[in-house]
Amino acid sequence: MAKLNLVQALNLALRQEMERDDRVIVLGEDVGRDGGVFRVTEGLIERFGEERVVDTPLAESAIVGTAIGMAVAGLRPVCEIQFDGFTYYGMHQIEAHATRLRWRSRGRFHVPLVVRAPYGGGVRALEHHSESREALWAHLPGLKTVIPSGPRNARALLLSAIRDPDPVLFFEPKALYRAFREEVPEEEETLPLGRSRIAREGGDLTLVAYGAMLRPTLEAAEELSRQRGAEAEVIDLLTISPLDDTLLVASARKTGRVAVVHEAPRSFGPGAEIVARLVEKAFYHLEAPVARVTGYDVIIPLFRREAYYLPDVPRIVQAARRLLEAP
Amino acid sequence: MPRTPIEIPESIEYLSVLDETGRLDRDLEPRLEEGLLLRLHRTMLLARRFDERLLSLQRQGRIGTFPPSSGQEAAHLGAAAALSPEDWMVPAFRELAAEIWRGRTLESVLLYNAGFNEGGHIPPERNDLPIAIPVGSQILHAAGIAWALRHRRTDRVAMVFFGDGATSQGDFHEGLNFAGVFSLPAIFVCQNNQWAISVPRARQTRSRTLAQKALAYGIHGIQVDGNDLLAVYAAAAEAVGRARAGGGPTLIECVTYRLAVHTTADDPRRYRTEEEVESWRRRDPLPRFQKYLADKGLLSEEGVRAAEEEVAREIQQAVERAEEAIKALGDPLDLFEHLWAEMPPTLREQREELIAALAARGGEETHG
Numbered sequence: 158m159a160k161l162n163l164v165q166a167l168n169l170a171l172r173q174e175m176e177r178d179d180r181v182i183v184l185g186e187d188v189g190r191d192g193g194v195f196r197v198t199e200g201l202i203e204r205f206g207e208e209r210v211v212d213t214p215l216a217e218s219a220i221v222g223t224a225i226g227m228a229v230a231g232l233r234p235v236c237e238i239q240f241d242g243f244t245y246y247g248m249h250q251i252e253a254h255a256t257r258l259r260w261r262s263r264g265r266f267h268v269p270l271v272v273r274a275p276y277g278g279g280v281r282a283l284e285h286h287s288e289s290r291e292a293l294w295a296h297l298p299g300l301k302t303v304i305p306s307g308p309r310n311a312r313a314l315l316l317s318a319i320r321d322p323d324p325v326l327f328f329e330p331k332a333l334y335r336a337f338r339e340e341v342p343e344e345e346e347t348l349p350l351g352r353s354r355i356a357r358e359g360g361d362l363t364l365v366a367y368g369a370m371l372r373p374t375l376e377a378a379e380e381l382s383r384q385r386g387a388e389a390e391v392i393d394l395l396t397i398s399p400l401d402d403t404l405l406v407a408s409a410r411k412t413g414r415v416a417v418v419h420e421a422p423r424s425f426g427p428g429a430e431i432v433a434r435l436v437e438k439a440f441y442h443l444e445a446p447v448a449r450v451t452g453y454d455v456i457i458p459l460f461r462r463e464a465y466y467l468p469d470v471p472r473i474v475q476a477a478r479r480l481l482e483a484p
Numbered sequence: 485m486p487r488t489p490i491e492i493p494e495s496i497e498y499l500s501v502l503d504e505t506g507r508l509d510r511d512l513e514p515r516l517e518e519g520l521l522l523r524l525h526r527t528m529l530l531a532r533r534f535d536e537r538l539l540s541l542q543r544q545g546r547i548g549t550f551p552p553s554s555g556q557e558a559a560h561l562g563a564a565a566a567l568s569p570e571d572w573m574v575p576a577f578r579e580l581a582a583e584i585w586r587g588r589t590l591e592s593v594l595l596y597n598a599g600f601n602e603g604g605h606i607p608p609e610r611n612d613l614p615i616a617i618p619v620g621s622q623i624l625h626a627a628g629i630a631w632a633l634r635h636r637r638t639d640r641v642a643m644v645f646f647g648d649g650a651t652s653q654g655d656f657h658e659g660l661n662f663a664g665v666f667s668l669p670a671i672f673v674c675q676n677n678q679w680a681i682s683v684p685r686a687r688q689t690r691s692r693t694l695a696q697k698a699l700a701y702g703i704h705g706i707q708v709d710g711n712d713l714l715a716v717y718a719a720a721a722e723a724v725g726r727a728r729a730g731g732g733p734t735l736i737e738c739v740t741y742r743l744a745v746h747t748t749a750d751d752p753r754r755y756r757t758e759e760e761v762e763s764w765r766r767r768d769p770l771p772r773f774q775k776y777l778a779d780k781g782l783l784s785e786e787g788v789r790a791a792e793e794e795v796a797r798e799i800q801q802a803v804e805r806a807e808e809a810i811k812a813l814g815d816p817l818d819l820f821e822h823l824w825a826e827m828p829p830t831l832r833e834q835r836e837e838l839i840a841a842l843a844a845r846g847g848e849e850t851h852g
Contacts, residue, residue, distance in 0.1 A: 182635070208635065214665055219624055219658035226628020226642070229613070230572070232635065234628075253618045254625065260822045261614045263605035267825065299823050322825040351828055399828035 160338040166308035167197045167273075167329065169341065170315040171235065175205050178233060181319060184211040185220055185237030194239055195275060195334050221247030221272060225255050228270045233319055241276040241328065242285030248293075255324040256299030270324040271315075276304070277369045277420055278467050279332025281460040288457055289368075289421040294326050295398035295430070301325045301350050302397040306371035308339040310395060313348040321350060330369035353401045355408075359388030362414040362480050365405050365431055367394035370418045370468060377473035384474075387481055397427055402434040409435050413444030414480040420467050423451040445483030448476040496696045498707045501714040504767040506775045514718045518782055524565055524585075524713065525777055528557045530795040531581035532770055534590055535744070537799050538597060542748045547597040555711075555743030556675050557581040558769030560645055562716025563673045563736065566724045567643055572633070573612040574626040574644040576619070578675065578742070582645070586612050590802035591809060598806065600813050601822075611640075619680075620646055620653030623672065627659045630670035630733070641669040641727040643720075649680025651697065652688045660735060664701035669727035671720065672735045675710065677742040682755035695737035703733045710738025711769040714776070741767070816842060 161169065175181045183198055183205075189212035192199030202210040213220050217238055224234035238244045251272065259267045278287040294302045303318055303325055305311035311329065318325040356371060357378050366374035371393050378389035390408045394400070409415045415435060417428035428449040435447055450468045457466050501512045516524075535554045541547045553560070556578060564573055564582035573586055580593070587610050596603025604614045616622035626644030633640045650656050651674060663670045674694050678685050691697060698705025704723065708715045716738055723734035741764035745752055752761075777783035783791075820827065820835045827835070 211666075214658075214661055216658040216661070218655055219627070219662050222621065222624025222655060222658070223628035223631055223662055226574075226625035226630070227632040227635075228628075229625065230629040230632035230636075232632045249618065249621065250624065253621055254616070256823075258613070259824075260601070261604050263601060264822045265606040265608065266613070399830050401829070403829075 158340040158342050161308050161341040162335050162338050163308045163311055163329065164195055164197050164334045166312040166339070166341045167315055168199060168201075170312040171198060171201060172204065173345065174316055174319050175201065175209065179209075180231065180233040182209050182211065182227065182232050182234050183237065184213050184224060184234060186213060186215055186239050188212060188237050193237060195331065197273070197329075198237065217243050217246035218250055221250040221255070224270050225250060225258070225268055228268045229258060229266045233269050235271045235273060235319060238272060238274040240286045241274045241288050241290065244272070244274050247272065251300060251324065251326070252297055256297050259323065260299065267322050268324045269322050271318045271327055272324070273327045273329060275331035275334070276328040277330050277332055278457055278463050279369060284459065287460075287463065289419065289452060291328055291397050292421055292426045295400070295427060299323065301399065302328065303350055303395065304328045304330065304368040304397055305395065306330070306356070306368055306393050307333065307337070309341050309346075310348055312341050313346045314350065314395060316345065317347045317350050320347070325350065328368065332369040333372075336372075348395070351396045351399050351401055353392055353394045353396070353404045355390060355404060356393040357389065357391040359390040359412070361387040361389065361412055362416070362477055363390045363392065363405065363408040363412045364416050364418060364473065364477065365392045365394065366418040367397065368420075370420055373468065373470045374418050374473055376470045377477060380470060380474050381477055385478075385481065387477070389477065400430060400434070402431075402438065405431065406434065406438045409439040410442040413442050414483070415443070416448040416450055416473065416476045416480060418450045418468050418473055420452045422454045423449055424454050426451055445480045448480055450476045492699065496693055496699070496705055496707060498709075499715045499719050500709040500712055501718060502712045502772060502776050503709070504711070504772060506772060506779065508776065508779070512715075512718060514714055514721065516717070520565075521777060521782060524561060525773060525783065526791055526795070527581055527585050528561055528713070528770055528773060529791055530798065531557050531561070531584055533792070533795050534584075534593070534799050535580055537803070538593070539744065539748065541803070542597075547594065548599050549747050549749050550597045551578050551747045552744035553578045553580040555764065555768065556677055556740045558713035558773065559675045559710035559716055559738035559740040560673070561585055562713040563643060563645070563671070563720040563738070565717055566720035567641070569609070570611060571640050571724070572626070572629045572642040574622050574629065574642060575613065575615050576622060576645045576647060576650070577615040577617055578647065578677075579645050583612070586610055588612075590799060591806045594802060594806035595809065595813075598810060600810065601818070602813060620650030620655045622646070623650065623655050623659035624662075626670050626672070627663045627668055630663065630668040630727075631666060634669055639728045641671060641724055643671040643673060643724070645673050645675060647680060648674060648676040648678065648685045648688055648694060649683065650674070651694050660698070660701045660703065660733070663733040664703045667730070667732040669730075670733040671723045671727060672733065673720070674735065674737045675740055676737050677740050679742055679746070679752075679756065681746045681750060693737060695735060698735035703735060705735040705737070707737040707739060710740030711767045711772065713769060713773050740769075743768070
């Protein structure tokens with residue numbers, strides 16, 4: 158097994174799937190000759206040619222909109238939108254058509270489309286390059302919103318996303334692109350969409366996270382263990398919507414103390430839905446108010462102040478302590 | 485460093501074959517066989533009478549809001565007639581005659597407008613998308629479909645319809661631009677019906693024509709008399725042939741007029757004069773085409789009467805069949821269907837919730 162970073166793991170998934178299935182087409186801005194601004198599509202144009210790895214004009218609505226047409230007519234397009242801040246140009250096509258064509262045509266058509274975009278902070282970027290607005294997408298019926306948390310699950314989830322018969326928004330935590338390496342098997346490995354996983358077992362409290370927030374959450378869990386001997390169970394959502402609440406509800410019933418961690422703004426964020434599910438399904442097991450450790454309801458600041466916005470280990474530990482100390 | 489002119493070699497043509505007085509340009513007349521001409525007439529007549537019937541059904545409260553297409557039949561039917569069944573058609577929402585031509589049943593239109601999703605079903609033999617309501621957004625799908633058709637090495641093409649208002653949308657620009665850059669086998673048919681609800685064509689663009697916008701994308705463009713079925717057919721056939729042969733996309737501007745309301749919720753008296761409507765009634769594509777067929781000796785007055793009776797019967801039967809079909813469409817749980825290949829657990833829970841809510845009401849809430 159090779160040790161790959163997130164960029165390499167995603168590249169492996171694209172390469173293997175393009176080899177396996179000649180219907181797969183990669184399109185977007187700078188995905189060809191340049192290999193993508195984060196190099197996720199590096200080497201693909203040399204291997205598969207410019208008909209399958211397409212440098213498009215600079216127009217996100219058309220990248221998504223033409224990909225919808227391709228998908229309807231039998232291809233498996235994988236669009237790259239360069240940054241999450243530019244996905245909104247394509248949002249109308251996703252909301253109005255990608256999520257609806259199966260429904261509108263009563264099953265005659267479906268839209269096997271993947272829209273990849275880097276999301277989140279942590280790379281000292283310009284405005285519009287650091288947002289975490291997955292909740293906007295998670296609200297759309299008919300769309301799967303997937304966020305991997307590391308190289309191995311990213312590769313496995315991207316394969317599943319490309320093979321999924323319905324549209325998938327695949328948000329890549331850009332802070333993790335080159336942050337660490339993991340063993341990623343060369344042979345094919347997939348993970349089902351719409352399933353969360355237990356990233357760390359524990360019985361004293363539950364921490365729910367995903368994407369780039371998984372790592373600080375796991376670190377916080379280790380610190381809690383060291384400091385207080387409290388063992389946190391960490392749930393990694395992997396798919397934001399449709400939300401799989403089975404593991405987090407089961408964990409909440411076990412521990413009674415839950416914090417949700419995300420870098421998205423708090424109000425109406427994914428945490429709000431998670432808390433609602435806990436209230437509906439685990440209310441009588443809760444020992445303390447559910448905590449939300451999140452970004453604030455502001456525009457994420459430029460990078461000098463970004464660290465104050467993003468949840469980090471101390472904030473997660475602090476919230477966890479309050480949970481543990483609740484009567 | 486002098487200012488030097490940049491030669492832009494293309495110019496835009498206007499095509500008219502059969503004018504409003506019935507005069508025919510025999511050199512430009514497309515050679516269509518008799519059977520095809522009569523089928524086109526029959527479809528145009530059916531669409532016109534059906535449109536009128538839909539309006540009366542709407543006024544009686546038997547169907548919901550819908551966008552009538554009367555007056556524009558030559559524009560969309562003439563274009564769609566140049567397609568083969570294997571080609572793809574991407575409609576906006578005012579292409580009734582073209583949809584009927586491509587095989588959409590009247591019952592399907594009735595079910596859809598009566599508020600049943602079942603009316604949106606596209607049967608496997610039709611390579612057409614369902615209607616698209618957000619203006620201009622479907623233009624990109626046609627470009628993408630055309631892209632896939634070429635990628636798969638077929639000689640098929642995709643034709644998309646939209647109105648004059650759509651040409652102001654970004655998706656129009658992006659669609660034509662992509663089609664141009666990648667030389668896609670797509671035909672962009674603009675039904676310029678002069679009005680985007682209350683906003684006139686002149687308020688959409690300062691360009692003299694919509695067709696000339698093709699020049700900016702480096703693609704073919706032509707303006708045609710959109711109430712002249714022969715002109716539209718000729719322009720579309722040329723564009724389809726070119727696209728099939730790898731010659732790239734075409735923008736066709738059909739100059740036509742929406743004789744009726746934008747939708748049944750609209751009152752055009754607020755923004756346009758009766759004189760204007762009257763002047764366009766004189767250019768109505770249906771009598772013009774009937775006169776053409778009569779002059780060719782293909783359609784007598786008796787023939788028109790017979791065709792009228794036939795379509796009236798067909799429409800009546802469709803209305804009766806649709807009303808019968810609606811009685812079997814009461815299942816409220818259908819609202820959860822066709823969103824996903826596999827229904828997620830959350831949605832299954834919500835479905836159970838509706839089942840329980842219905843049971844609690846003693847099943848009174850099922851409607852037919």
